[in-house]
Amino acid sequence: MTRAPDIEVVVLDVLGTMVDEPGGLRAAIHDALPASDEATVERLLTVWQEYVEQAQDGIREKRRGYANSDVIDREAAERVAAGAGLTDPAALARLATAARRLSPWADSAAGLARLAGRFPVLALTHASRACLLRLNAHAGLRWHQALSAEDARAYKPAPEIYRLALDAAGCPPERVLMVAAHAWDLRGAQALGMRTAHVRRPVGDPPRDTDTFTWRTHDLTELAEALP
Known part of the structure; x- marks a missing residue:
């Protein structure tokens, strides 16, 4: 070196x-959707990660105005919820703030x-x-x-x-x-x-x-x- x-x-x-970060998001998705199997949690984690990457790329490339990580995480959580049928507002709110834990x-x-x-x-x-x-x-x-x-x-x-x-x-x-x-x-x-x-x-x-x-x-x- x-x-x-x-x-x-x-x-x-x-x-x-x-x-x-991925481990924490994985755990948060499982907590929000406790009946989901491991493959489903991994699929939803990929949905979250890909959304965040696309959102940040859009900001870097000036295709979107700046949004902080709280906004993007909320949007990612909504994508996950929509794909999994999660409708509980409290569970969604906790999932959206997973990065704090x-x-x-x-x-x-x-x-x-x-x-x-x-x-x-x-x-x-x-x-x-x-x-x-x-x-x-x-x-x-x-x-x-x-x-x-x-x-x-x-x-x-x-x-x-x-x-x-x-x-x-x-x-x-x-x-x-x-x-x-x-x-x-x-x-x-x-x-x-x-x-x-x-x-x-x-x-x-x-x-x-x-x-x-x-x-x-x-x-x-x-x-x-x-x-x-």
């Missing part, structure tokens, strides 16, 4: 990197604490401000500062989102380390000159052979040990 000089601030993605990975809280003992740490996430507040409380994630893409009214990998972190860091981009389980996210940060660290997760986007990230690690503990 390449040694990165003079890292001053560590920025971490949240959804998928710090918390198990995602579970952290086993190493997330301890790894974050280790990093925070040495560096200022920032969260940088697609989650709305309201969702981020509740998710951090639920998952036990403690940041020096938490930033929502809602403040940029865009979705990664739009450069203005990474600039939120760079503005907060107040130092050159080569001294800011972006940590994520999604290679596409790191490529976006890399395009602005940030250092990058890929953390392997079961739900992440793995690097390509051509990716030149500064670090590739199995978990946050390994990353904390690797940083100079």
